[in-house]
Amino acid sequence: MTTTLPPTITTAARAIDASKVYGEGEAAVRALDHITVEFEAGKYSAIMGPSGSGKSTLLHCLAGLDRVTSGQVFLGDLEIASMHEKELTKVRRDRIGFVFQAFNLIPTLNALENITLPMSLAGRKPDQQWLDTVIDTVGLRDRLKHRPSELSGGQQQRVAVARALASRPQIIFADEPTGNVDSRAGAEILGFMQRAVRDFGQTIVMVTHDPIAASYSDRVVILADGKIVDEIIEPTTDAVLDKMRALGA
């Protein structure tokens, strides 16, 4: 959007002149086209855009799940685009929380084990007080020993949110977190995420195509054809709808 800014502590994630190209030559598809964007710490940001706009690719690249073809990606002050797979895995484990649209949980582990999974993988003990706070916030106290197959879709997503929060990551990436649940459960989950930002100072970046979901955020970044085309601060559902309609999506 603007020219390169010096890294500041208030920036949780940044992409600088980032491009992602799939395929080669004639068949090459440019999913991200020299994007420069930053997401503030302690804020709830949303990425929107029509299908194929590159919004998921941007999220994956910021989260260290995918690599940019050129450009730089920072997580806080860490440059992650050039990291080795091993370091990157540790970054995801220790600094990032994830909420996906579906298949968020390991079926062989119970809810509590799923919540503490990243810390268990790191061999760390969770902060019990914080864990209790998170569990009570998402209202899962009486479901902790249940396996995912014994939980409803909404409950499963709440476990996923709890897992993302439990390790107090620098940033949480959410990829269509309400895509697979009914609107009531969706509103609940979005509410939890909003509280996490407002009450606990968590940073969240969320990809969504739902204007209602986007309206929970502090700022919406809109992508089209791999470029950032617009942004809305303090979005409302209608404002988002208008902008999206303007893009023909």
Add this chain to the structure above:
Amino acid sequence: MWRVTIKYLAARKLRLLLTGIAVTLGVAFMAGTLTLTDTVQRTFDDLFANVNRGTDAVVRSKAALKSSQFGDSRPPVPESLLGQVRAVPGVAAAEGNVNVPYAQLVDSKGKAIGNPGQGAPSFGFVWSNNSKLNPFRLQPGSNPPRSDDQIVIDKKSADKGHLHVGQRTIVLSQQPSKKYTIVGIAKFGTVDSPAGASVVLYTTREAQRAAALPGKFTDISVVAAHGLSQDQVKANLQRALSSDPKIEVITGKQLTKENQDNIKKALGFFRTALLVFAAVSLLVGIFIIYNTFSIIVAQRSREMALLRAVGASRRQVLTSIVGESFAIGLIASAIGLVLGIALSTGLKQLLNVLGFDIPGGSVVVKPATVIISMLIGTIVTLLSAVLPARRAATIPPIAAMREVSFETTGHSARRSLIGALIVGVGAAILAFGLFTSPKNAISYVGFGALLVFIGVFVLGPVIAQPAARILGAPLPRLKGMTGVLARENAIRSPKRTARTAAALMIGVALVGFITIFAASAKKSFAAAITDQIKVDYIITTGRNFGGSGLSPALAERIAKLPAIEAVTPIRIGPASVNGTVTGVATVKPTAAATMFDFNFTRGSIASLTSNGVAVSKSYADKHHLSLGDPLPVKFSSGRTVPLKVEGIYKRTELAGTFLVSLDNYAKNESQQFQLDFQVFAKLKPGVSAAEGSKEITPLLKHYPTAKLQDQAQYKNEQVSSINQVLNLVYALLFLAILIALIGIANTLALSIYERTRELGLLRAVGMTRSQVRSSVRWEAAIIALFGTVLGLAIALSFGFSVFLALKNEGFSKFSAAPGQLLVIVILSAIAGVVAAIFPARRAAKLDILKAIATE
């Protein structure tokens, strides 16, 4: 529908490969065995046909004793018979043969030629001047033996011992050893030696002397006059010799058939033994294929349902799966067949290395081999896929709309009941075979064991979950979350885990059983030696099989040494008692009385006379014999001697069932059984072992095959000879284990394919690649350990049952071989981890984005 099948096969090359290997290896083993034995048989068939080509008839005495263990014993015929035979009309020529049962060549360095420990035997024959009757062909520069100190030797021994024409060398026989001049080197037909045996060819008189058969022939070979058939000359001979009822005449063709049948019998045993191991490999293969198809059907259930929804009939779904298995079976069997044929040449080399020389010749692949291999391989594959295919056919079309269904947990009362029932019936049949010793006891034991395996296989899913939980219990503490995931993954599909483990269970059960059996046998044997023998020296040939032993002259010479108080040889030969041909052992009673303790309940060794026989207590009890009862014994010479029971003893490990005095034995057993199996010696009181050895050792220089041992060394050697057999069995079972490990790899690969999403998620939230690999490896280790524990449990119960069954037959001590079993447990866990290498790598390399991408 066929197109769907073919498409699937093409799309799943790896799965196809892994499934196919399970069949291929078993079929290769089978085809290899069949090809090898057919090839060897054909080679010997040709060899004998060629060698006996000039012989039209053979005159010999009728068999006095027929024994599968010792062969047929025929008394010799008098020299005078040759003149009679020659006078029969139609006989163009006749020659007397003398078989010298032991003629050990010694090379220029004083060492016995060949491998007396385990090599082919060493024989002597008469050099026949009639080229039609002589299968040996002199090599250039050779002459036939013309005097009693001249010999011709086979080319193989000449090459091996670096012996050449004109050289003088020692030949050991039952008579004192003697030096000869080698005047010729000969080939046996077209090969260097008959089946690798070393052969010495003497003049007639010298052969008679070496065989201790002066004035006698083993048999007489006849050439018919021109224009006379074999049957005609045989008829003439029978008519002319009819006055002697002990003489028989056979044609050259019958002789060839006899020779060929002997080989067939020997090979038949070898063939059956190898085929049993091939069958075990195939059985393990069945489990693997069954498991693979079960998993495939579960994974494809949505797709099957879709096919059903768009109109495929149940039959079509069934046919598509069965068709897939048929194609796999056919291809895998064909590859196995080719591999087996290639393998047979390798096995032949192995036999050569072991000293069993097989003359060269092209590989014989009989049509039967091809048909049997293809048929069994394909049928086995088809059968293993039928149940999963039926399950696939029952998937309702509505399942297409549901989420992919996981397999059921496998807990069911019906399953437990059926499994327990099969195990029970199997155990009962096994016990029946072991304890009541019916006819074909081995078949009962084998079938019972098979049922036990199947029963445990059925029970597997019921016990898999608790067992894997227990086996994996330490993992969470050891490996944290990685360990938890490994354990949970091993538990999540109990049927799959159980089926995979069952394949390994079979191999481990057999390895474990053999290990326990061997350990118990060693312990029993060692105890038998310690309890029953008190001597200072034992002289052996180190030979475990084959027809030779030590020259009796050696024992006589040792007995004369000043340091020695007592000496006795042990010899073993055939005899017929109460109409049953069995082995009879002999010792020198007075000497043996000071050395052996066979636990005589009546009489003693010392009181055994040349008119008596001592029998084992179990035989005496069975036939209600007591001291002084008559017990006529027919020896291999053909004489029936009216012996009396003079002793009854309990311990049979060394003495066997019947024991006679040495002079009795020497008088009545044929010459070929008059070699000393082992010689036992005791020092005079006050003489040190060093002094004794100093006297004996120089003597042994003349007997290069003799090996001097004290009792401890003897015990170690006897016990360690069991290890050789054990190692061979291990090697043969290795294939079954290998197939089971491929099964583990296959199951894991399929499971990982199914868990793509889950693995993607784990990687996304921070599981490192090495953690993923470690988790898959530990899962494999749990499965492998589960199979091993099941297998060892079966092994222990089989082992203990066999011990109980054989307790009174020398199998006096049981050893669970805890050390070796622990090694097996550790090795199989490691093997499981090795099997997981490939699936683990695949799991770790998984593309996170593809895995978590939602549509």
